[in-house]
Amino acid sequence: MDTPDTPALVQSHKPASFLERGVAAPFTTPALAGARIRTANRTGTEFVVPNPSGGRGVYILNWGAVRQLCRPTVHDTLLHQRISRLPVMDPGSVRLTARKLAAEGLAGKDATLAAAASVETDKQELILTNFLLLVMLMEQVEPAGLRISAETERTPELDHRARRIVTHVGQAIGRKVSQISDDLEALSMLFVPIGLNAETPPARLPRLTARLDAAANSLTAWAGQFPDEGTAALASSLARSAFVTANCATMTLNATRAMTNDMRGLLRAWASTPAEIAKQIARTEWILDGWERFCLLWETADQPSVQRAALGELAQLVPMLPKEVTDLGGHRVELEQLEPALRTARLNANFRGGGASHGLIARNERIQGLIA
Amino acid sequence: MATVLTRSANPAIREVARGLASAKDVQIMQVVAMVDAMPSRGPADQLIAPLRGRLARLRPPRPLRFARLLFLPLDPLIVPAARWRAEQPTIPRTVIPVLAAAVEAAFGATGRTVASMIEGRTTEDTAVVDAAGALLWGHAGAWLLDAPSPAGWDTTGLNAQLHKPLSRRIGALLSQADRLRHMTADACHGLVPPEASAVQALLTDAIGCEPDVQPMLITLLMARIPECGPVLLRVAAILGNRGGALLRKAGEQAADTLLDQLEAPGGAEAQLGGQDLMEAGAAVRRLTALVGALDGEALSPDRRQRLKDVRQRIRSGCESLFTERLTTDLLDPLRTCVADSGPQVGWVLETAARGLRALETEARRAGGEKTYDALLGQAAAAVREISAQGGLEWVEGMRLMEIVAGPEAALAHFGEAP
Structure with a gap:
């Protein structure tokens, strides 16, 4: 038994930073459920794999060791190769890499179709975000009562006014018109998943935050509905992690969107410290990284038996918040409380390795097809 | 009679x-x-x-009729009347229409509700089975515990005195049908074995209704969830001397009955099959687990030989099933692939190939490693050949090769590093 003076034999994984936590990737190999990938000095990449026994701790493995632990699918092998070649490994770039691979057909039918659809959606959202950031800038510099809305029409008169205002702002912050245009486009790319304080359908990350909140509520309700089950405590603990993460995401989403309340200030800051601004905007993406799969697994579990089976898998997927978010906007996050209640491995530990593993790969590919 | x-x-x-x-x-x-x-x-x-x-x-899929729904949870116990023996923990098929008609008549409005829920549905509509069954089984079980002898009992071909004990045992089993169905559903999703406390509660409540039901319930449990074997031993230890001895004796009866069923002509083979290959794989897994559970150190030489024969039949049955389905579901459609068949064809082949691998992985537990290696080798050769002829796109070939021969073989064949 552990005492305060004797550390547990296997320590919990408590990453200090998002980079140490690694990036979630849509691996389809059942043994890599919940595995994350991060940069490593010596080997280029390394995997953070949840303890396969279901207990505390993680395995830190290079690709060679991953291949000793399991037989990665062709999809995962190629995904790893392409991620390894990324200049910057973050949730956004890994997501795009996985989507390109899926579009080539390597993650199955559903993912192929979803990848094609989301490329088009992202393109439309980028155009809209770019336009609305421009309208926001115009309304802040020279208010004319324009709606910040997806319905706002782009007219020649509006374009003419926009050019005049951008020239004026450029002069004020020491940027050329073409540079401001590039800056707005670069910022738009970063704001697409965040969305704007505008009359537009919710963007990807606000939608995910709402789904995470709903999953947390559903898990709490499940624990109440089946209080005698051994899994009720696990469901409650998963709900707590999901709630805290959804709250953190809501706070950072609001803070990020608030940056557009002063578009001139944002453009000035972007011109001087783009990396810092990009980091701030990407914070929500890092917080929510890995939770979409969690939501999908729970959302697609439609019967109590499937839900019970899903709970054990969800516990493997919970991304621990790193210590760097302990203080978030004055709200202290108690990380100790967020570790899922310990799971126990069942006697059928080989369930995922037998004939069912072929079905699980197909299931993982279907889940990838549902990822927005 | x-x-x-x-x-x-x-x-x-x-x-x-x-x-x-x-x-x-x-x-x-x-x-x-x-x-x-x-x-x-x-x-x-x-x-x-x-x-x-x-x-x-x-x-x-069979139409969901009242009688079929009522007896669905007891399916593994149902035997042809000609094979039924009073001392065996089984149910003769001929009692089904008679008892079901009596329950339906006694249930009035609830019976009509159930009938309307299942109208036009089949045994594959599991949500309807669960909902209508939850409404029916518990109440029907309670009613059958004290049901009067129904009209038409003589059509069962059974002695009138057999009505009461059979009806009471069926009643006690149906009173636990909902619980048992949940346990079975959990097992289908890999949540096996059930907790000893849950199994103990199931046994205690059923025996509380009818003490003689124990062998039937254990037969049912073992047929549905063979992984229950060690759990039953734990429960027997918890129950103490008398309760434990009764449970062990009931376990022996259940094992004999299940072995008899597997030994009957076509008995083991009948459990191998189904339209869905993934389900066929799960059925093979259950069957091999059942044979494993029936095995043990204290087996008599006679039973050991019987089990050996059953194992051989299962092995042959699995090999035949896999060979047949490999041809009909994968090789034949693969050979019809031509350039520009469209991605749909590849996706259908993938589903079939995955199902076949699920079946083969489970079937290997029954033996025949070399047979499966050879058959999968044929499948890989066919994928290679059709890919070379342009019948499969690069990605289709890669994925099919991965499924039938493994990711390393697929990567190597298509020139990618593992």
């Missing part, structure tokens, strides 16, 4: 039944669908009787 009608006295029906014995699976499915669609099956039912073994293997 009244005559048990499993063989028709009508020469025309006998003639058709003889013809059906050599019919193809597709034809059998068509005949069953036609008979099932009849409002009153009457003598046509006798056409199906000799086909039950094949039907168990083919598992066509």
Whole structure:
């Protein structure tokens, strides 16, 4: 038994930073459920794999060791190769890499179709975000009562006014018109998943935050509905992690969107410290990284038996918040409380390795097809 | 004892039944669908009787009728009346229509609600089975515990005195049907074995209704969730001397019955099959687990030999099933692939290949490693050949090769580093 003076034999994984936590990737190999990938000095990449026994701790493995632990699918092998070649490994770039691979057909039918659809959606959202950031800038510099809305029409008169205002702002912050245009486009790319304080359908990350909140509520309700089950405590603990993460995401989403309340200030800051601004905007993406799969697994579990089976898998997927978010906007996050209640491995530990593993790969590919 | 009608006295029906014995699976499915669609099956039912073994293997969706829904949870216990023995923990098929009619008549409005819920549905509509069953099984179980002898009992071919004990045992089992169905569903999703406390509660409550039900319940548990074996031993230890001894004795009876069922002509083979290959794989897993559970150190030489024979039959059955489905579901459609077949064809082949691998992975537990290696080798060769001919796109070939031969072989063949 552990005492305060004797550390547990296997320590919990408590990453200090998002980079140490690694990036979630849509691996389809059942043994890599919940595995994350991060940069490593010596080997280029390394995997953070949840303890396969279901207990505390993680395995830190290079690709060679991953291949000793399991037989990665062709999809995962190629995904790893392409991620390894990324200049910057973050949730956004890994997501795009996985989507390109899926579009080539390597993650199955559903993912192929979803990848094609989301490329088009992202393109439309980028155009809209770019336009609305421009309208926001115009309304802040020279208010004319324009709606910040997806319905706002782009007219020649509006374009003419926009050019005049951008020239004026450029002069004020020491940027050329073409540079401001590039800056707005670069910022738009970063704001697409965040969305704007505008009359537009919710963007990807606000939608995910709402789904995470709903999953947390559903898990709490499940624990109440089946209080005698051994899994009720696990469901409650998963709900707590999901709630805290959804709250953190809501706070950072609001803070990020608030940056557009002063578009001139944002453009000035972007011109001087783009990396810092990009980091701030990407914070929500890092917080929510890995939770979409969690939501999908729970959302697609439609019967109590499937839900019970899903709970054990969800516990493997919970991304621990790193210590760097302990203080978030004055709200202290108690990380100790967020570790899922310990799971126990069942006697059928080989369930995922037998004939069912072929079905699980197909299931993982279907889940990838549902990822927005 | 009244005559048990499993063989028709009508020469025309006998003639058709003889013809059906050599019919193809597709034809059998068509005949069953036609008979099932009849409002009153009457003598046509006798056409199906000799086909039950094949039907168990083919598992066509059957219309959800009141009697079928009522006895669905007890399916592994149901035997032809001719094979039924009073001392065995089984249920003769002939009691089903009689007891179901009595329950339906006694249930009035609830019976009508259940009937309307299941109208036009089949045994594959699991959500309807769960919902209607939850409404029916518990109440029907309670009613059957003290049910009067129903009209038409003589058509069962059983002595009148057998009604009460059979009805009480069926009642006690149905009172636990909902719980048992949940346990079975959990097992299907890998949540096995059930907790000892849950199994103990199930046994205690059923025995509280009818003490003699124990062998039947254990037979049912073992047939549905063979991984229960060690759990039952733990429960026996918890129950103490008398309770534990009774449980162990009931376990012996259950093991004998299950072994008898597997040994019966077509008994083991009937459990291998189903339209869905993933489900076929799960069925093989359950069957091999059951044979494993029936094995043990204290086996008599006679039973050891019987189990060995059953194992051999399962192995042959699995090899035949895999060989047949590999041809019909993968190799034949693969050979029809031509350039520009479209991605849909590849996706269908992938589903079939995954199902075959699931079946083969489980079937290897019964033996025959070399056979499966050779058959999968043939499949890989076919994928290679059709890919080379342009019948499969690069990605289709890669994915199919991965499924049939593994990711390393796929990467190597298509020139990617592992």
